[in-house]
Amino acid sequence: MEERKAYSRDGVLAHLEMLEAQAHELALKQEEKEQQEEKLAGLKARVQELRARRDELRAKLELQQKRLLEKGGAETHPEQPSARAVLEWKIKSVKALLQLFYLTGISGKLTKRGVCFCISTAYEGTYLESYYLDVLTKPEVQIQRHSVPIFIPLEQIAKKYLQTDIRRFLSVLSDHLNAYAARRYQADQLQERFSDRLEGTLQRNSLCNLLVFHYNVPSDGRSFLFTARLLYADPCCSLPTEAIISCTPDAPAALAEVAAAHSDAFRRAALHKAFDSFSKAEETQDEALISPPGSP
Amino acid sequence: MDEVVAEYIRRTVLKIPRDEIMGVLRKWGFLSETQLGAINFRQTKDSISQEVVQLCEENSADVKQAAILDIIYNNIYPNKRVWSVYQMKKTGEETDLFDFTNFKKKFKRRLQSALKNVTISFREYEDNAIWIRIAWGTPYTKPNQYKTSYVVYHSQTPYVFISVSVLKSNLPLLCQALVVASNYHDIREMELRSHCLNSLKDIVFKRYSQNFQTHYPKQEKNVATENVDVRIIQEDKSEKERIQRVNREVFGDGPQPKLEFAQYKLETMFKSDPKMDVLEKREPFRCLVKFSSPDLLESLKSLVPAGMADAPLSPLLTCIPQKARNYFKIRERKGVLPGSFVRP
Numbered sequence: 106m107e108e109r110k111a112y113s114r115d116g117v118l119a120h121l122e123m124l125e126a127q128a129h130e131l132a133l134k135q136e137e138k139e140q141q142e143e144k145l146a147g148l149k150a151r152v153q154e155l156r157a158r159r160d161e162l163r164a165k166l167e168l169q170q171k172r173l174l175e176k177g178g179a180e181t182h183p184e185q186p187s188a189r190a191v192l193e194w195k196i197k198s199v200k201a202l203l204q205l206f207y208l209t210g211i212s213g214k215l216t217k218r219g220v221c222f223c224i225s226t227a228y229e230g231t232y233l234e235s236y237y238l239d240v241l242t243k244p245e246v247q248i249q250r251h252s253v254p255i256f257i258p259l260e261q262i263a264k265k266y267l268q269t270d271i272r273r274f275l276s277v278l279s280d281h282l283n284a285y286a287a288r289r290y291q292a293d294q295l296q297e298r299f300s301d302r303l304e305g306t307l308q309r310n311s312l313c314n315l316l317v318f319h320y321n322v323p324s325d326g327r328s329f330l331f332t333a334r335l336l337y338a339d340p341c342c343s344l345p346t347e348a349i350i351s352c353t354p355d356a357p358a359a360l361a362e363v364a365a366a367h368s369d370a371f372r373r374a375a376l377h378k379a380f381d382s383f384s385k386a387e388e389t390q391d392e393a394l395i396s397p398p399g400s401p
Numbered sequence: 402m403d404e405v406v407a408e409y410i411r412r413t414v415l416k417i418p419r420d421e422i423m424g425v426l427r428k429w430g431f432l433s434e435t436q437l438g439a440i441n442f443r444q445t446k447d448s449i450s451q452e453v454v455q456l457c458e459e460n461s462a463d464v465k466q467a468a469i470l471d472i473i474y475n476n477i478y479p480n481k482r483v484w485s486v487y488q489m490k491k492t493g494e495e496t497d498l499f500d501f502t503n504f505k506k507k508f509k510r511r512l513q514s515a516l517k518n519v520t521i522s523f524r525e526y527e528d529n530a531i532w533i534r535i536a537w538g539t540p541y542t543k544p545n546q547y548k549t550s551y552v553v554y555h556s557q558t559p560y561v562f563i564s565v566s567v568l569k570s571n572l573p574l575l576c577q578a579l580v581v582a583s584n585y586h587d588i589r590e591m592e593l594r595s596h597c598l599n600s601l602k603d604i605v606f607k608r609y610s611q612n613f614q615t616h617y618p619k620q621e622k623n624v625a626t627e628n629v630d631v632r633i634i635q636e637d638k639s640e641k642e643r644i645q646r647v648n649r650e651v652f653g654d655g656p657q658p659k660l661e662f663a664q665y666k667l668e669t670m671f672k673s674d675p676k677m678d679v680l681e682k683r684e685p686f687r688c689l690v691k692f693s694s695p696d697l698l699e700s701l702k703s704l705v706p707a708g709m710a711d712a713p714l715s716p717l718l719t720c721i722p723q724k725a726r727n728y729f730k731i732r733e734r735k736g737v738l739p740g741s742f743v744r745p
Binding site: 256309 | 494496497498499500501502525529555556557558559560605606607611613614723
C-alpha cells in the first residue's frame with residue numbers, strides 16, 4: 106500500500122512501465138527454463154537411443170564369437186578384407202609384375218623428367234650385367250646419361266631410332282648388349298674351363314668380336330697345335346661369322362678334316378660347348394682305338 | 402750387354418720401392434725363378450739394382466726387354482705421370498673387328514716411316530688396355546731411352562690416354578700413327594688432365610657411380626646407423642637430410658674419380674658499381690681461377706655437408722665428370738641476362 110502510494114507520486118505510467126519490465130524478465134526466465142528442459146529431455150532421449158544401440162552391438166558380437174567358437178575358427182561367410190590386406194596384396198602383385206618385366210630384359214621406371222630404362226643381359230640361363238639409360242622426354246627425347254660401355258655404338262643406334270621408334274631403339278640396343286655379354290661370357294668360360302688345352306693367351310678385344318687362340322689337338326698319340334681365328338662380324342650375334350682354323354705345317358693331312366670340323370663346330374655352337382664336343386669326340390676316338398669295333 | 406741398357410735397367414729398378422721389386426721382376430718374367438731367388442733383398446737398393454743388372458747381363462738383355470720392364474713399372478705406378486685424354490673420331494659405321502697384331506703393325510709402320518729412330522714397345526693387359534711405349538730419337542741420333550712417351554688405348558673406344566714427358570714436337574706424329582692404326586680419321590685433345598690414369602678412364606668410360614632409379618633393388622645399401630647420444634637433438638635435421646639427398650643426386654653414391662685440379666679461365670666483364678669507376682674500358686677482365694686438391698671431386702662433394710657452401714653447388718663445379726673436362730673457358734653470355742656461361 107505504501108509502495109503504491111510512493112509510486113503514484115512518480116506517475117501511473119512509470120509504475121506500469123516497471124510492471125511491464127518485470128513481466129518481461131519473468132517471461133524470459135520462463136522461456137530459458139523451458140528451453141533447458143527441452144534440451145535435457147532431448148539428451149536423455151539420445152542417451153536412451155545410444156544405450157539401445159550399444160546393447161544391440163554387444164548382442165551381435167557375442168553371437169559372432171559364439172559362432173566362431175562353434176565352427177573352430179573357420180570363416181562362415183566371406184569377411185570384408187581389411188584395407189591393409191588389400192594394399193599388401195596390391196603391392197605384392199605389382200612387385201611380381203616388376204620382377205617379371207625385369208626378367209624379360211627391358212624394364213623402366215618413370216622419373217621426374219622422363220624414364221630410366223634398365224636393360225638386363227643374360228646368356229643360357231645365366232643373368233649377366235644390367236645397363237641403365239636415363240632418357241628425358243622434354244624438350245625432345247634424348248639420353249641424359251647412361252652406363253652402357255663406351256665401345257657399344259650407342260650414339261649410332263640412338264641417331265637411327267631414338268626419335269622415331271623408341272621400342273626399336275631399346276630392342277636393337279638390347280640385342281647389341283646381350284650379344285656382347287654372351288661373347289664375353291663365352292671367352293671367359295674358355296679361359297677358365299679349358300686353360301689346360303690353350304697354349305699361350307687368348308687374344309681378344311673390348312667387344313670380344315675377334316678371338317685368336319692356340320689349342321692342342323691330340324692325334325695318334327701326338328699333339329698338334331691348332332690356331333683358331335674367330336670373327337664375329339655381326340654385332341648382334343653371339344656366334345662367329347667366320348672361324349678360320351689352321352694347323353702347323355708339320356701336321357698330317359688327315360688333320361685338315363678335323364680342322365674343318367672344328368671350324369664348323371665353332372660357327373654352330375657356343376665356344377665352350379664346342380670345346381666340350383671336341384673333348385667328347387676325342388674320348389670316343391680314344392675308346393675306338395683302345396677297342397676297335399668288330400674286334401673279338 | 403749394352404752399357405746404356407744396363408744403366409737403364411739399373412735406374413728403373415732403383416725407382417721401385419724395395420718391397421715391390423720382386424713382384425715387378427716376376428711380372429717382367431725375364432729372369433728365371435732361380436735367378437730371382439738368388440737376389441739378396443736385404444741389402445741397399447743400390448746393391449740390389451746392381452745384382453739385377455748382373456743377372457740381366459747373364460741373360461743378355463737388350464733394349465726390347467728393358468723397354469718392357471719400363472712399361473711394367475709405369476703400369477704399376479701410373480700416377481707418377483700426368484696423363485692427357487685425346488678423343489678420336491671416325492665416319493664409318495661398320496663394326497670394328499679390332500686385331501691387335503694388325504694394330505701393332507700399322508702403328509709401327511706409320512711411325513717409323515716418319516721417324517726411323519724410335520723404340521716402340523707394346524704390352525696388352527687383361528682389361529683390354531694396350532700400353533705403348535715410345536722412346537724418341539731424332540733423324541740423326543739413336544732413340545734416347547729416357548725421352549719417352551706412353552700411350553694407353555682400349556680397343557674399339559675413341560679415347561686415348563697419352564703421357565708426354567718431353568718433346569711435345571713429336572706429338573702430332575704420335576697422334577697420326579694412332580689414328581691410322583686404330584682406323585679412325587681424326588684426333589683432338591680434350592680438356593681433361595690428371596695424374597690418376599684410372600680416374601680419367603672412369604670419367605670418359607663413365608665407370609663412376611651414377612644413381613639410376615630402378616624398381617628392382619640391386620643391393621640394399623645398409624645405412625650406417627651412427628651411435629648418436631639420444632640426448633642430442635639435431636635442430637636442423639630436415640635441412641641436413643635435404644642436403645644429403647641433393648648431394649647424392651648430384652654426385653652419386655660411390656667414390657668420385659680422382660682429379661687434382663679444375664681450372665677456369667674467365668674472359669668476362671668486370672661488373673662493378675658505375676660510380677666506383679674501377680675499369681674505364683669495357684673489356685674483359687682476365688682472370689684464372691684454379692681449384693687444387695689431392696682429390697678434388699671428393700672435396701667438392703663434402704663441401705655442402707661440411708657447411709662450407711650452399712646446396713646446390715654451382716653447375717660449373719658439378720659438371721666436371723659429366724662434361725669430361727677440368728679446364729674451362731668462361732665467356733660472356735650474349736643475351737638478355739647479364740652473366741657468364743660455359744662455352745664447351
